[in-house]
Amino acid sequence: MRWLSRSYLALVYLLLYVPIVVLVIFSFNDSRTGYNWGGLSVRWYESLFSNHAMVQAMWNSLWLALTAATVSTCIGALTALALHRYRFRGKKVLNGMLFVVMMSPEIVLAISLLGLFLLLGLKLGYVSLLLAHVTFCLPFVVITVMARLSGFDERLPEAARDLGASDFTMTRTVLIPVIMPALLAGWLLGFTLSMDDVVVSTFVSGPSYEILPLRIYSMVRVGLKPEVNALGTLLLVFSLAMLMLSQWILSRSKQ
Protein backbone atom coordinates (compact mmCIF):
# COMPACT_ATOMS: atom_id res chain seq x y z
CA MET A 1 0.00 0.00 0.00
CA ARG A 2 2.78 2.35 1.01
CA TRP A 3 4.90 1.96 -2.11
CA LEU A 4 1.77 2.16 -4.22
CA SER A 5 0.84 5.58 -2.83
CA ARG A 6 4.46 6.73 -3.08
CA SER A 7 4.74 5.74 -6.72
CA TYR A 8 1.42 7.41 -7.43
CA LEU A 9 2.71 10.68 -5.95
CA ALA A 10 5.89 10.33 -7.99
CA LEU A 11 3.94 9.68 -11.19
CA VAL A 12 1.79 12.80 -10.82
CA TYR A 13 4.83 14.96 -10.07
CA LEU A 14 6.51 13.48 -13.12
CA LEU A 15 3.55 14.44 -15.32
CA LEU A 16 3.54 17.96 -13.85
CA TYR A 17 7.22 18.48 -14.52
CA VAL A 18 7.83 16.66 -17.82
CA PRO A 19 6.55 19.53 -20.01
CA ILE A 20 8.66 22.05 -18.09
CA VAL A 21 11.79 19.92 -18.42
CA VAL A 22 11.12 19.36 -22.13
CA LEU A 23 10.78 23.09 -22.62
CA VAL A 24 14.10 23.79 -20.91
CA ILE A 25 15.93 21.09 -22.87
CA PHE A 26 14.47 22.24 -26.18
CA SER A 27 15.49 25.81 -25.51
CA PHE A 28 19.08 24.66 -26.09
CA ASN A 29 18.15 22.78 -29.25
CA ASP A 30 19.93 23.90 -32.40
CA SER A 31 17.27 22.49 -34.74
CA ARG A 32 14.91 24.97 -36.39
CA THR A 33 11.89 22.68 -36.64
CA GLY A 34 11.63 22.42 -32.88
CA TYR A 35 10.92 18.69 -32.67
CA ASN A 36 14.14 16.92 -33.49
CA TRP A 37 17.33 17.26 -31.56
CA GLY A 38 19.90 19.16 -33.59
CA GLY A 39 22.70 19.59 -31.08
CA LEU A 40 23.38 21.99 -28.24
CA SER A 41 23.11 25.71 -28.96
CA VAL A 42 22.23 29.03 -27.38
CA ARG A 43 21.15 30.58 -30.67
CA TRP A 44 17.53 31.08 -29.53
CA TYR A 45 18.70 33.05 -26.54
CA GLU A 46 20.83 35.17 -28.84
CA SER A 47 17.99 35.76 -31.28
CA LEU A 48 15.77 36.68 -28.33
CA PHE A 49 18.05 39.44 -27.13
CA SER A 50 18.80 40.75 -30.60
CA ASN A 51 15.07 41.26 -31.16
CA HIS A 52 14.53 44.88 -30.26
CA ALA A 53 10.74 44.70 -29.82
CA MET A 54 11.15 41.65 -27.60
CA VAL A 55 13.66 43.35 -25.31
CA GLN A 56 11.38 46.39 -25.13
CA ALA A 57 8.44 44.16 -24.14
CA MET A 58 10.61 42.58 -21.43
CA TRP A 59 11.46 45.97 -19.96
CA ASN A 60 7.82 47.05 -20.16
CA SER A 61 6.71 43.92 -18.33
CA LEU A 62 9.36 44.28 -15.66
CA TRP A 63 8.48 47.93 -15.07
CA LEU A 64 4.77 47.16 -14.96
CA ALA A 65 5.27 44.27 -12.52
CA LEU A 66 7.58 46.37 -10.36
CA THR A 67 5.17 49.28 -10.07
CA ALA A 68 2.02 47.15 -9.81
CA ALA A 69 3.54 45.05 -7.03
CA THR A 70 4.69 48.15 -5.15
CA VAL A 71 1.39 50.01 -5.38
CA SER A 72 -0.67 46.93 -4.51
CA THR A 73 1.60 46.18 -1.54
CA CYS A 74 1.12 49.72 -0.19
CA ILE A 75 -2.65 49.76 -0.65
CA GLY A 76 -2.98 46.11 0.38
CA ALA A 77 -1.04 46.69 3.60
CA LEU A 78 -3.17 49.70 4.48
CA THR A 79 -6.32 47.72 3.72
CA ALA A 80 -5.20 44.86 5.93
CA LEU A 81 -4.33 47.28 8.74
CA ALA A 82 -7.70 49.00 8.41
CA LEU A 83 -9.55 45.68 8.46
CA HIS A 84 -7.52 44.50 11.41
CA ARG A 85 -7.54 47.61 13.57
CA TYR A 86 -10.41 49.86 12.77
CA ARG A 87 -14.08 49.44 13.30
CA PHE A 88 -16.04 51.15 10.60
CA ARG A 89 -19.31 50.92 8.83
CA GLY A 90 -19.36 48.68 5.76
CA LYS A 91 -16.42 46.53 6.81
CA LYS A 92 -18.26 43.48 5.55
CA VAL A 93 -18.84 45.16 2.19
CA LEU A 94 -15.11 45.90 1.92
CA ASN A 95 -14.26 42.29 2.73
CA GLY A 96 -16.87 41.17 0.24
CA MET A 97 -15.39 43.26 -2.56
CA LEU A 98 -11.93 41.80 -1.97
CA PHE A 99 -13.46 38.34 -2.00
CA VAL A 100 -15.24 39.07 -5.28
CA VAL A 101 -11.98 40.16 -6.91
CA MET A 102 -10.22 37.01 -5.82
CA MET A 103 -12.96 34.55 -6.68
CA SER A 104 -14.56 35.95 -9.79
CA PRO A 105 -13.24 34.55 -13.07
CA GLU A 106 -10.38 36.67 -14.39
CA ILE A 107 -12.20 37.30 -17.62
CA VAL A 108 -15.11 38.92 -15.79
CA LEU A 109 -12.73 41.28 -14.01
CA ALA A 110 -11.06 41.97 -17.34
CA ILE A 111 -14.19 43.03 -19.21
CA SER A 112 -15.51 45.05 -16.31
CA LEU A 113 -12.28 47.06 -16.19
CA LEU A 114 -12.22 47.48 -19.96
CA GLY A 115 -15.74 48.88 -19.75
CA LEU A 116 -14.71 51.35 -17.06
CA PHE A 117 -11.62 52.54 -18.92
CA LEU A 118 -13.48 53.08 -22.17
CA LEU A 119 -16.28 54.88 -20.38
CA LEU A 120 -13.75 57.23 -18.79
CA GLY A 121 -12.00 57.70 -22.10
CA LEU A 122 -8.74 56.44 -20.63
CA LYS A 123 -6.22 55.53 -23.32
CA LEU A 124 -5.36 51.85 -23.03
CA GLY A 125 -1.70 51.46 -22.18
CA TYR A 126 0.53 51.61 -19.14
CA VAL A 127 -1.94 53.37 -16.83
CA SER A 128 -4.85 51.04 -17.57
CA LEU A 129 -2.59 48.00 -17.16
CA LEU A 130 -1.27 49.34 -13.87
CA LEU A 131 -4.74 49.98 -12.44
CA ALA A 132 -5.92 46.51 -13.50
CA HIS A 133 -2.85 44.68 -12.19
CA VAL A 134 -2.93 46.46 -8.85
CA THR A 135 -6.59 45.50 -8.51
CA PHE A 136 -6.10 41.78 -9.07
CA CYS A 137 -2.97 41.64 -6.88
CA LEU A 138 -4.63 43.49 -4.01
CA PRO A 139 -6.55 40.64 -2.32
CA PHE A 140 -3.46 38.42 -2.26
CA VAL A 141 -1.45 41.07 -0.45
CA VAL A 142 -4.31 41.69 1.99
CA ILE A 143 -4.55 37.99 2.83
CA THR A 144 -0.80 37.61 3.32
CA VAL A 145 -0.64 40.64 5.64
CA MET A 146 -3.82 39.69 7.53
CA ALA A 147 -2.38 36.25 8.23
CA ARG A 148 0.67 37.90 9.77
CA LEU A 149 -1.39 40.34 11.83
CA SER A 150 -3.68 37.66 13.22
CA GLY A 151 -0.88 36.10 15.24
CA PHE A 152 0.26 39.41 16.69
CA ASP A 153 0.23 40.59 20.30
CA GLU A 154 -2.47 43.25 20.55
CA ARG A 155 -0.91 44.85 23.62
CA LEU A 156 2.02 46.27 21.67
CA PRO A 157 0.06 48.87 19.67
CA GLU A 158 -1.94 49.70 22.79
CA ALA A 159 1.26 50.30 24.74
CA ALA A 160 2.51 52.57 21.96
CA ARG A 161 -0.71 54.57 22.09
CA ASP A 162 -0.53 54.83 25.88
CA LEU A 163 2.97 56.21 25.56
CA GLY A 164 1.55 58.99 23.44
CA ALA A 165 2.28 57.82 19.90
CA SER A 166 -0.17 59.01 17.25
CA ASP A 167 -1.92 56.45 15.08
CA PHE A 168 0.51 57.17 12.25
CA THR A 169 3.61 56.95 14.45
CA MET A 170 2.40 53.74 16.02
CA THR A 171 1.74 52.18 12.60
CA ARG A 172 5.16 53.24 11.35
CA THR A 173 7.19 52.13 14.35
CA VAL A 174 5.26 49.10 15.62
CA LEU A 175 3.02 47.57 12.97
CA ILE A 176 5.11 48.04 9.81
CA PRO A 177 8.18 46.22 11.23
CA VAL A 178 5.93 43.36 12.32
CA ILE A 179 4.31 42.91 8.92
CA MET A 180 7.53 43.46 6.95
CA PRO A 181 8.04 39.79 5.98
CA ALA A 182 4.42 39.57 4.83
CA LEU A 183 4.89 42.77 2.82
CA LEU A 184 7.90 41.30 1.06
CA ALA A 185 6.14 38.01 0.37
CA GLY A 186 3.04 39.86 -0.86
CA TRP A 187 5.19 42.07 -3.08
CA LEU A 188 6.89 39.05 -4.65
CA LEU A 189 3.56 37.33 -5.20
CA GLY A 190 2.15 40.47 -6.81
CA PHE A 191 5.21 40.80 -9.01
CA THR A 192 4.85 37.24 -10.25
CA LEU A 193 1.10 37.49 -10.81
CA SER A 194 1.63 40.63 -12.83
CA MET A 195 4.44 39.13 -14.93
CA ASP A 196 2.32 36.09 -15.77
CA ASP A 197 -1.06 37.60 -16.42
CA VAL A 198 -2.52 37.01 -19.87
CA VAL A 199 -6.28 37.18 -19.45
CA VAL A 200 -6.69 40.63 -17.92
CA SER A 201 -3.87 42.19 -19.95
CA THR A 202 -5.38 40.99 -23.23
CA PHE A 203 -8.33 43.26 -22.57
CA VAL A 204 -6.82 46.36 -20.99
CA SER A 205 -3.59 46.82 -22.94
CA GLY A 206 -3.14 48.95 -25.99
CA PRO A 207 -0.62 49.07 -28.83
CA SER A 208 1.36 51.81 -27.09
CA TYR A 209 2.64 49.51 -24.36
CA GLU A 210 3.46 45.96 -25.39
CA ILE A 211 4.14 43.51 -22.57
CA LEU A 212 5.83 40.12 -22.59
CA PRO A 213 2.92 37.71 -21.95
CA LEU A 214 0.91 39.22 -24.78
CA ARG A 215 3.90 39.03 -27.11
CA ILE A 216 4.34 35.36 -26.22
CA TYR A 217 0.62 34.84 -26.75
CA SER A 218 0.71 36.20 -30.27
CA MET A 219 3.81 34.09 -31.00
CA VAL A 220 2.48 30.75 -29.79
CA ARG A 221 -0.94 31.02 -31.39
CA VAL A 222 0.60 30.22 -34.74
CA GLY A 223 2.79 27.14 -34.68
CA LEU A 224 5.95 26.55 -32.70
CA LYS A 225 8.60 29.19 -32.21
CA PRO A 226 11.95 28.03 -30.80
CA GLU A 227 12.51 31.49 -29.29
CA VAL A 228 9.55 30.85 -27.01
CA ASN A 229 11.39 27.88 -25.47
CA ALA A 230 14.27 30.14 -24.54
CA LEU A 231 12.01 32.90 -23.27
CA GLY A 232 9.91 30.42 -21.30
CA THR A 233 13.04 28.99 -19.69
CA LEU A 234 14.19 32.44 -18.65
CA LEU A 235 10.79 33.25 -17.17
CA LEU A 236 10.77 29.92 -15.38
CA VAL A 237 14.14 30.49 -13.75
CA PHE A 238 13.08 34.00 -12.86
CA SER A 239 9.83 33.05 -11.13
CA LEU A 240 11.49 30.11 -9.42
CA ALA A 241 14.01 32.51 -7.92
CA MET A 242 11.20 34.82 -6.80
CA LEU A 243 9.27 31.95 -5.21
CA MET A 244 12.31 30.68 -3.34
CA LEU A 245 13.09 34.17 -2.15
CA SER A 246 9.58 34.64 -0.77
CA GLN A 247 9.60 31.22 0.92
CA TRP A 248 12.97 32.02 2.44
CA ILE A 249 11.74 35.37 3.78
CA LEU A 250 8.61 33.80 5.26
CA SER A 251 10.42 30.86 6.87
CA ARG A 252 13.16 33.10 8.27
CA SER A 253 10.61 35.41 9.88
CA LYS A 254 8.92 32.50 11.63
CA GLN A 255 12.07 31.52 13.50
Add this chain to the structure above:
Amino acid sequence: MMQSIRQQPFRAAVLVLVWGWLVFLVLTPNMLVVGASVMTRDPANFISLPLNLDAYRQLFNPLYLEVFLHSLYMAAMTTLVCLLIGYPFAWALSRVEKRRQILLIFLLIVPFWTNSLVRTYALKLILATNGLLNSALMSLGVIDESAQLLYTEGAVIVGLVYLLLPFMILPLYSVFEDLRQDVLLASHDLGAGRFATFKNVIVPLTLPGVLAGVMLVLLPAMGLFFVPDILGGSRNLLVGNVIKNQFLDARNWPFGAAASIVLTLTMALLMFAHRLSKRRLGEEGA
Protein backbone atom coordinates in the same frame (compact mmCIF):
# COMPACT_ATOMS: atom_id res chain seq x y z
CA MET B 1 -17.39 62.86 10.58
CA MET B 2 -15.35 66.09 10.36
CA GLN B 3 -14.41 65.69 13.97
CA SER B 4 -13.16 62.16 13.51
CA ILE B 5 -11.04 63.30 10.56
CA ARG B 6 -9.43 65.92 12.72
CA GLN B 7 -8.92 63.46 15.56
CA GLN B 8 -7.53 60.64 13.46
CA PRO B 9 -6.27 61.98 10.15
CA PHE B 10 -4.31 58.81 9.39
CA ARG B 11 -7.29 56.55 9.91
CA ALA B 12 -9.44 58.74 7.71
CA ALA B 13 -6.83 58.83 4.94
CA VAL B 14 -6.45 55.05 4.95
CA LEU B 15 -10.17 54.44 4.81
CA VAL B 16 -10.71 56.95 2.00
CA LEU B 17 -7.91 55.42 -0.07
CA VAL B 18 -9.06 51.83 0.41
CA TRP B 19 -12.72 52.57 -0.15
CA GLY B 20 -11.94 54.78 -3.11
CA TRP B 21 -9.88 52.15 -4.86
CA LEU B 22 -12.37 49.34 -4.37
CA VAL B 23 -15.45 51.37 -5.28
CA PHE B 24 -13.76 52.83 -8.34
CA LEU B 25 -12.12 49.66 -9.67
CA VAL B 26 -14.32 46.85 -8.38
CA LEU B 27 -17.83 48.02 -7.62
CA THR B 28 -18.32 50.48 -10.49
CA PRO B 29 -16.92 48.20 -13.23
CA ASN B 30 -19.09 45.31 -12.07
CA MET B 31 -22.17 47.54 -12.07
CA LEU B 32 -21.22 48.59 -15.59
CA VAL B 33 -21.20 44.98 -16.75
CA VAL B 34 -24.63 44.39 -15.26
CA GLY B 35 -25.84 47.57 -16.93
CA ALA B 36 -24.31 46.73 -20.29
CA SER B 37 -25.96 43.31 -20.33
CA VAL B 38 -29.46 44.79 -20.43
CA MET B 39 -28.71 47.48 -23.02
CA THR B 40 -28.75 47.42 -26.79
CA ARG B 41 -25.73 46.88 -28.99
CA ASP B 42 -24.55 50.03 -30.67
CA PRO B 43 -21.84 50.01 -33.34
CA ALA B 44 -20.56 53.50 -32.48
CA ASN B 45 -20.77 53.70 -28.68
CA PHE B 46 -20.73 49.96 -27.89
CA ILE B 47 -24.00 50.21 -25.95
CA SER B 48 -27.13 52.33 -26.09
CA LEU B 49 -30.69 52.43 -24.84
CA PRO B 50 -33.37 51.00 -24.80
CA LEU B 51 -33.08 48.47 -22.02
CA ASN B 52 -33.97 44.90 -22.93
CA LEU B 53 -33.09 41.29 -22.34
CA ASP B 54 -32.07 40.52 -25.92
CA ALA B 55 -28.52 39.66 -24.93
CA TYR B 56 -29.72 37.00 -22.53
CA ARG B 57 -32.13 35.69 -25.14
CA GLN B 58 -29.24 35.49 -27.57
CA LEU B 59 -27.42 33.13 -25.19
CA PHE B 60 -30.08 30.55 -26.03
CA ASN B 61 -29.52 30.92 -29.74
CA PRO B 62 -28.75 27.32 -30.84
CA LEU B 63 -25.39 28.39 -32.26
CA TYR B 64 -24.14 29.79 -28.96
CA LEU B 65 -25.98 27.29 -26.83
CA GLU B 66 -23.99 24.57 -28.55
CA VAL B 67 -20.70 26.36 -27.84
CA PHE B 68 -21.69 26.91 -24.22
CA LEU B 69 -22.73 23.32 -23.68
CA HIS B 70 -19.53 22.06 -25.29
CA SER B 71 -17.50 24.41 -23.09
CA LEU B 72 -19.42 23.27 -20.03
CA TYR B 73 -18.78 19.66 -21.02
CA MET B 74 -15.02 20.26 -21.39
CA ALA B 75 -14.91 22.15 -18.09
CA ALA B 76 -16.85 19.36 -16.36
CA MET B 77 -14.51 16.71 -17.79
CA THR B 78 -11.52 18.77 -16.66
CA THR B 79 -12.96 19.01 -13.16
CA LEU B 80 -13.73 15.29 -13.07
CA VAL B 81 -10.22 14.33 -14.21
CA CYS B 82 -8.69 16.75 -11.69
CA LEU B 83 -10.82 15.22 -8.95
CA LEU B 84 -9.97 11.64 -9.93
CA ILE B 85 -6.24 12.43 -10.00
CA GLY B 86 -6.27 14.90 -7.11
CA TYR B 87 -8.33 13.02 -4.52
CA PRO B 88 -6.02 10.02 -4.10
CA PHE B 89 -3.06 12.35 -4.56
CA ALA B 90 -4.08 14.64 -1.70
CA TRP B 91 -4.80 11.60 0.45
CA ALA B 92 -1.40 10.08 -0.20
CA LEU B 93 0.26 13.46 0.29
CA SER B 94 -1.36 13.98 3.70
CA ARG B 95 0.12 10.67 4.88
CA VAL B 96 3.73 11.43 3.98
CA GLU B 97 6.00 12.43 6.90
CA LYS B 98 5.56 16.08 7.84
CA ARG B 99 9.14 17.02 7.04
CA ARG B 100 8.83 15.87 3.44
CA GLN B 101 5.35 17.32 3.01
CA ILE B 102 6.75 20.85 3.01
CA LEU B 103 9.00 20.08 0.06
CA LEU B 104 6.21 18.27 -1.80
CA ILE B 105 3.79 21.16 -1.32
CA PHE B 106 6.48 23.51 -2.54
CA LEU B 107 6.89 21.41 -5.70
CA LEU B 108 3.15 21.65 -6.19
CA ILE B 109 3.02 25.44 -6.05
CA VAL B 110 6.04 26.00 -8.29
CA PRO B 111 3.86 25.59 -11.40
CA PHE B 112 1.39 28.10 -9.94
CA TRP B 113 4.19 30.67 -9.95
CA THR B 114 5.36 29.94 -13.47
CA ASN B 115 3.90 31.41 -16.60
CA SER B 116 0.78 29.43 -17.55
CA LEU B 117 1.07 30.47 -21.18
CA VAL B 118 4.56 29.04 -21.40
CA ARG B 119 3.45 25.82 -19.76
CA THR B 120 0.56 25.46 -22.19
CA TYR B 121 3.01 25.98 -25.01
CA ALA B 122 5.28 23.30 -23.54
CA LEU B 123 2.38 20.84 -23.85
CA LYS B 124 2.18 21.71 -27.52
CA LEU B 125 5.78 20.52 -27.96
CA ILE B 126 4.72 17.16 -26.59
CA LEU B 127 1.34 16.74 -28.28
CA ALA B 128 2.19 18.03 -31.78
CA THR B 129 1.85 15.71 -34.79
CA ASN B 130 5.61 15.20 -34.97
CA GLY B 131 6.02 15.96 -31.28
CA LEU B 132 7.54 13.91 -28.52
CA LEU B 133 4.57 11.76 -27.57
CA ASN B 134 3.90 10.66 -31.13
CA SER B 135 7.54 9.85 -31.83
CA ALA B 136 7.83 7.98 -28.55
CA LEU B 137 4.73 5.90 -29.31
CA MET B 138 5.91 5.21 -32.84
CA SER B 139 9.38 4.12 -31.81
CA LEU B 140 7.82 1.81 -29.23
CA GLY B 141 5.68 0.35 -31.99
CA VAL B 142 2.40 1.21 -30.29
CA ILE B 143 1.16 3.14 -33.31
CA ASP B 144 2.23 3.06 -36.96
CA GLU B 145 1.65 6.65 -37.98
CA SER B 146 1.37 9.79 -35.91
CA ALA B 147 -2.02 10.34 -34.33
CA GLN B 148 -3.78 13.68 -34.31
CA LEU B 149 -3.41 14.73 -30.69
CA LEU B 150 -3.25 18.48 -31.05
CA TYR B 151 -6.31 20.59 -31.91
CA THR B 152 -8.70 18.11 -30.34
CA GLU B 153 -11.13 18.25 -27.47
CA GLY B 154 -8.80 15.93 -25.57
CA ALA B 155 -5.86 18.30 -25.96
CA VAL B 156 -7.88 21.17 -24.46
CA ILE B 157 -8.91 19.01 -21.50
CA VAL B 158 -5.32 17.84 -20.97
CA GLY B 159 -4.15 21.46 -21.06
CA LEU B 160 -6.77 22.61 -18.58
CA VAL B 161 -6.07 19.71 -16.22
CA TYR B 162 -2.37 20.46 -16.40
CA LEU B 163 -2.89 24.10 -15.46
CA LEU B 164 -5.60 23.61 -12.84
CA LEU B 165 -4.65 20.41 -11.02
CA PRO B 166 -2.86 22.18 -8.11
CA PHE B 167 -6.05 24.18 -7.46
CA MET B 168 -7.92 20.92 -6.92
CA ILE B 169 -5.20 19.30 -4.84
CA LEU B 170 -4.55 22.11 -2.35
CA PRO B 171 -8.07 22.36 -0.82
CA LEU B 172 -8.33 18.56 -0.82
CA TYR B 173 -5.00 18.31 0.95
CA SER B 174 -6.18 20.69 3.64
CA VAL B 175 -9.29 18.60 4.42
CA PHE B 176 -7.26 15.39 4.48
CA GLU B 177 -4.85 17.12 6.86
CA ASP B 178 -7.77 17.75 9.22
CA LEU B 179 -9.07 14.21 8.92
CA ARG B 180 -8.23 12.67 12.25
CA GLN B 181 -6.86 9.16 12.39
CA ASP B 182 -8.98 8.27 15.44
CA VAL B 183 -12.18 8.87 13.47
CA LEU B 184 -11.09 6.23 10.98
CA LEU B 185 -10.10 3.87 13.80
CA ALA B 186 -13.45 4.42 15.50
CA SER B 187 -15.22 3.53 12.29
CA HIS B 188 -13.12 0.38 12.02
CA ASP B 189 -13.78 -0.53 15.65
CA LEU B 190 -17.50 -0.16 15.08
CA GLY B 191 -17.23 -2.85 12.48
CA ALA B 192 -17.18 -0.86 9.27
CA GLY B 193 -15.16 -2.31 6.42
CA ARG B 194 -12.78 -0.27 4.30
CA PHE B 195 -15.41 0.64 1.75
CA ALA B 196 -18.05 1.52 4.35
CA THR B 197 -15.57 3.75 6.16
CA PHE B 198 -14.68 5.45 2.90
CA LYS B 199 -18.31 5.97 1.91
CA ASN B 200 -19.74 6.96 5.31
CA VAL B 201 -16.83 8.70 7.00
CA ILE B 202 -14.12 9.86 4.62
CA VAL B 203 -16.27 11.14 1.75
CA PRO B 204 -18.63 13.26 3.89
CA LEU B 205 -15.74 14.71 5.88
CA THR B 206 -13.78 15.67 2.78
CA LEU B 207 -16.78 17.00 0.86
CA PRO B 208 -16.09 20.70 1.60
CA GLY B 209 -12.62 20.23 0.14
CA VAL B 210 -14.07 18.56 -2.94
CA LEU B 211 -16.50 21.43 -3.48
CA ALA B 212 -13.80 24.05 -2.93
CA GLY B 213 -11.63 22.27 -5.47
CA VAL B 214 -14.48 22.00 -7.96
CA MET B 215 -15.09 25.73 -7.54
CA LEU B 216 -11.46 26.59 -8.14
CA VAL B 217 -11.23 24.38 -11.24
CA LEU B 218 -14.61 24.51 -12.96
CA LEU B 219 -14.80 28.29 -13.43
CA PRO B 220 -11.29 28.94 -14.71
CA ALA B 221 -11.82 25.91 -16.96
CA MET B 222 -14.54 27.91 -18.70
CA GLY B 223 -12.57 31.15 -18.84
CA LEU B 224 -8.96 30.34 -19.79
CA PHE B 225 -9.33 31.30 -23.42
CA PHE B 226 -5.68 30.90 -24.33
CA VAL B 227 -5.74 27.13 -23.81
CA PRO B 228 -8.07 26.37 -26.74
CA ASP B 229 -6.28 29.06 -28.75
CA ILE B 230 -3.01 27.19 -28.39
CA LEU B 231 -4.13 23.55 -28.16
CA GLY B 232 -7.70 23.27 -29.35
CA GLY B 233 -8.18 24.79 -32.76
CA SER B 234 -11.32 26.63 -33.73
CA ARG B 235 -13.87 23.97 -32.87
CA ASN B 236 -13.16 23.57 -29.17
CA LEU B 237 -14.03 26.96 -27.73
CA LEU B 238 -14.59 27.90 -24.12
CA VAL B 239 -17.10 30.41 -22.77
CA GLY B 240 -14.03 32.60 -22.26
CA ASN B 241 -13.31 32.57 -25.99
CA VAL B 242 -16.89 33.59 -26.75
CA ILE B 243 -16.76 36.46 -24.26
CA LYS B 244 -13.42 37.60 -25.61
CA ASN B 245 -14.58 37.44 -29.23
CA GLN B 246 -17.79 39.27 -28.46
CA PHE B 247 -15.99 42.06 -26.63
CA LEU B 248 -12.83 42.52 -28.62
CA ASP B 249 -13.71 41.39 -32.15
CA ALA B 250 -17.48 41.51 -32.66
CA ARG B 251 -17.85 44.52 -30.32
CA ASN B 252 -21.12 43.09 -29.07
CA TRP B 253 -20.91 44.28 -25.48
CA PRO B 254 -24.38 43.40 -24.22
CA PHE B 255 -23.89 39.80 -25.30
CA GLY B 256 -20.40 39.51 -23.83
CA ALA B 257 -21.62 41.08 -20.59
CA ALA B 258 -24.59 38.71 -20.36
CA ALA B 259 -22.30 35.72 -20.91
CA SER B 260 -19.97 36.85 -18.15
CA ILE B 261 -22.88 37.41 -15.78
CA VAL B 262 -24.00 33.85 -16.37
CA LEU B 263 -20.45 32.78 -15.54
CA THR B 264 -20.47 34.83 -12.33
CA LEU B 265 -23.86 33.43 -11.29
CA THR B 266 -22.52 29.91 -11.78
CA MET B 267 -19.70 30.79 -9.42
CA ALA B 268 -22.11 32.22 -6.85
CA LEU B 269 -24.16 29.03 -7.01
CA LEU B 270 -21.09 26.87 -6.42
CA MET B 271 -19.98 29.02 -3.49
CA PHE B 272 -23.44 28.72 -1.99
CA ALA B 273 -23.23 24.91 -2.25
CA HIS B 274 -19.80 25.00 -0.64
CA ARG B 275 -21.08 27.06 2.29
CA LEU B 276 -24.06 24.78 2.71
CA SER B 277 -21.91 21.66 2.86
CA LYS B 278 -19.60 23.25 5.41
CA ARG B 279 -22.49 24.36 7.57
CA ARG B 280 -24.10 20.94 7.48
CA LEU B 281 -20.82 19.39 8.50
CA GLY B 282 -20.48 21.86 11.36
CA GLU B 283 -23.93 21.01 12.69
CA GLU B 284 -23.27 17.29 12.54
CA GLY B 285 -19.95 17.73 14.28
CA ALA B 286 -21.43 19.81 17.09
